[in-house]
Amino acid sequence: FTITTQPTDTISVEIDGQAMLGGGGGDGEGEGGGVSGATTYSFTMAFPSAATHGETWRIKANEAYVESAKAKATVDKLSNGTLNGGEAWTPDTTTQTELKAAYRAWLDAKNYAAKTAAVAAAASQSGVVLVPLVMSLRHQTGHASIKVEWESVSMARTELASTELYRILPISDKESVGWPLYVEPSPTDPPTSTAVGTGLLSAIAGVTDHFTVEARDTFGNLRLKGGDQVSSVATQIVIGRTLSTDNEQSTYLGAGSFTTDVIDAGDGTYNMSYYPIIAGVYTMSVLVGTSATGPAPHLDLGYSNIEEATAGSHIRGSPFKVVIHPGATFGSTCTAFGENTYRADAGIATPAGGVTIVARDKHSNVRPGGGDEFVVKLVPVYPQEPRTMTGTAPDPSFDGSVTDNGDGTYSVTYYTNRSGTYDLMIKLRETPSPPHHLDDPTQTYDAEALESDVHIAGSPFRVYVLPQLPSASTSTASGAGSRYGYTNTTTSFTVHARDEYSNLLDRGGAEWYLRLRGPEVVRGVVNDNGDGEYSAAYTPTIKAQPGGVANYSMDVILASPASFTTLTASQPNNGVWSGGGGGLTASYYTNKGLQGEPLLTRIEKQVNVNHMYGAVAPSAIDHASVRWQGYVKAPVSDTIKFELVANDGADLLIDGALVASSRTNTGADRNHEDGTSTGWGSVVMEQGVLYEIEVTSYERVGTSSVVLFWQSGRTPRSVVPPFFLYPQSTAAHIHGSPFDVAVF
Structure with a gap:
């Protein structure tokens, strides 16, 4: 022994x-x-x-x-x-x-x-x-x-x-020899049979749990042998509701069912085990009977059918309420959603809700509560274009920040002022269990050395960071035409639109004003290539002396629309402008001669005002003046006729030249009935080209009004719409403008 x-x-x-x-x-x-x-x-x-x-x-x-x-x-x-x-x-x-x-x-x-x-x-x-x-x-x-x-x-x-091993069971207290007596339990009785174990209360998804069924007879005696038909099935009873489980609010979605494996111990007890997958609240029916009770219920027919088919076979306490809690967070099944998983704007931190992580266990059950550690990194995918005109090294990777919302979700924010394609890497930091040889509590190990970062589902996410709207101060020009040209020869160069962080724009939509001033004024044309680059061209006509050179000053101006503002997280960048220019810059003066500093400056959609007997400016009822400045874009290539109607007087200048005037001493038509006068003038314009425009008006006493119309053989008479007007206050020279250009 x-x-x-x-x-x-x-x-x-x-x-x-x-x-x-x-x-x-x-x-x-x-x-x-x-x-x-x-x-x-x-x-x-x-x-x-x-x-x-x-x-x-x-x-x-x-x-x-x-x-x-x-x-x-x-x-x-x-x-x-x-x-x-x-x-x-x-x-x-x-x-x-x-x-x-x-x-x-x-x-x-x-x-x-x-x-x-x-x-x-x-x-x-x-x-x-x-x-x-x-x-x-x-x-x-x-x-x-x-x-x-x-x-x-x-x-x-x-x-x-x-x-x-044997034990003595005397059947008598008499002094004579007693013979052992075995009392056989009665047949199994389901209502008096019992079950014990924590598996009847709760379990964790992805973890095997257990309980024990005790087959008993009508008198509660434990059946001391096996052979009974014992089964158990759990069905989920809550779909899409919020339950309070152990004072913890958890949302369990979906439906599911599971059965248990049964091992007959041969002594009247049965070891039950199950492996749940879908978290939720289940009704678990534990059934005991003999093989004569008939076939097992059809699980696919639902809870009601199961209960109907198994009536009378439930043990004491059945059906039981079993709560299956989500398991530990599992990196590869966690998910993320939100607009900023695929796009972002340069120079703007992504807002809350732009990327949301949902923590899940290995069977994709949503984890309640927080406490997990996620790491976020934004990594450039392709070589980045230099940040400035002189060129600098590309930016390194950017770390994002993660906020635990305490409900199983996490908000991610990140920031970069560099446009381009990135990989947004979102990982769960996991600390696995110690190796088996370190199970001895007296042994030590480096927990940090065992940490590993596991990509969540879909990570890395391919994110395109869009550049902001074009900025004049960082936009550039390249090509021979930005330095020299030839008489009667069309000379070209390229304008590169960049945002305020020097990122090259990847799409068109900007408007540019191109003019050369020297022995003559030369108007240029800027065509949108649709990819952030613009082809500019001009043709000088004044011939230089043999062997000589004519010097010009070339203005390249970004005519920003009236709606242009710095982008914010609440105003995402759609990459293009809509609504055209939006108007002209209007400056109001408290005198008739546009003298001194303006009392008020604002952008007005059209030259179309009628102050009547009210104030032209807040403190000037009479004897006031107004100047509208900016750029006008021709709707078609044609001779455009402008019509200026004003009271008391107004002038229209295109590229600095007087085109029309409503002043009475210029021979303008005067309508004596309403006190207005009209002036006309025509300009040959090319479609899509910007021209400098200025309208001035003065008011002596009484009523005051100014309206600017246009028309052509292809355009009906109308007030010049705001789509074709660009404010002077938002226009600016690009980097290096004005350029010194030599014409040979």
Whole structure:
């Protein structure tokens, strides 16, 4: 025999009346001897033959009955016969110690007599050698365990099985020999059968959980054998609602069901295990019956069908409410959504909600609460174009920031002022469990060394960072035409639109004003290539002297629309302008001669005002003047006729030249009925080209009005619309403008 236990425990063993370990078993309460200090103890013994064994124990049984009779006589004498029949009895006073000792001796003798008789009967009648075994274990602290193994020449070492151990079950307290009696439990009764285990209350998605079913008869007796049909099915009863589970608000979406695996332990108990996947609140039906109960219910027909098919088979407490909680956060199943997972604007931090991370477990259940660590990095994909005209190194990667919303979601923000294509990397920082060889708590390991960053689903996200609207101060020009040209020869160069961070624009839509001033004024044409670059061209007509050169000053001006403002997170960049120019810059003066600083400057959509008898300017009712400045774009290539109607007087200048005037001393038509006068003038214009425009007006007393019309053979008469007007206040020279251009 080999016995394994804890070194702090004390063990004693007596077999066939012989002390094998510790000199006697004692009663488990500290009496008797024992051995300790080791983890393994071994001893040997020889089993006698059935005949010899039976005869030996028959003699012991006879002696035991004699001793039992003597002990009974002592008890009767001390109690005056009140304990006849061996009734359980407790003295009324603690002074009757002698009677208590006699009674205890009688019970021990009677039990020993029954035991020896059973051993003798088994040997003589059945040929079975039953050897009395008394084993005592006195445990101190910590984990308790004991294992008994045996072996022989003809038998390999194995654990002493329960089938080799017997207990005496006397059916009578009489002094005659009692025969063991086994009371068979009644058939299994589902309503009285029970189940125990935490798996009946809650579990974690992706983790196997367990519980035990105890088959019982009508009287609650545990069925001591297997063979019953035991099953369990859980169905989800909540879809798309918010439940309060353990004071924790969690939203469980979707539907699901699962069944359990059953292992028949053969002793009336059944070990149930299940592996849930979808988190939620489930109704778990635990059913017990025999094979005659019919086929299992169809899970695909729903909860009602299951309950109808299994009525009467539920154990006590079934159906149970089981909450399946989401498992640990799993990087590769976490998701992210939002506009900024694919686009962003240079120079603007992405707003809250632009990117939202949803933490999920390995089965994609949404995780409640927060506490996870995500890392975000924005990495350039393609080589970046230099930031400035002189060129600098590309920007490095940018780290984003993550805000824990406390509900399983996380808000991501990031920022870069460099346009281009990026990889937005979003990773979950995971700290795996220690290696198996470090399970020993006395060992140490570097937790940070085990950390790993795992991409979430879809990461890295391909993000295009758009440049902002064009900025004059950073836009550039390149090509020979920006430095020199030739008489009567069309000369070209390229305008590169850039935003305020020097990012090249990737689309068109900007308007440019091109003019050369020198021996003559030369108007240029700027064509939109649609990719952020513009082809500019001009043709000088004044011939330079042989071998000489004509010097010009070339203006390249970005005519920004009236709606141009710095982009913000709430005003995303759509990359193009809409609505045309939007008007002209209007400056109001408190005198008739446009003198001094203007009292008021604003952008007005059209030259179309009628102040009547009200104020032209806040503090000037009469004797006031107004100047409208900016650029006008020709709608068609044609001769455009301008019509200026004003009261009291107004002038129209195109590229600095007077085109029309409503002043009475210029021969303008005067309508004496409403007090207005009209002036006309025509200009040959090219479609899409910007021309400098200025309208001035003065008012003496009384009514005041100014309206600017245009028309051509291809354009009906109308007030010049704001789409073709660009304010002077938002226009500016590009980098390097005005350029010095030599014409040969």
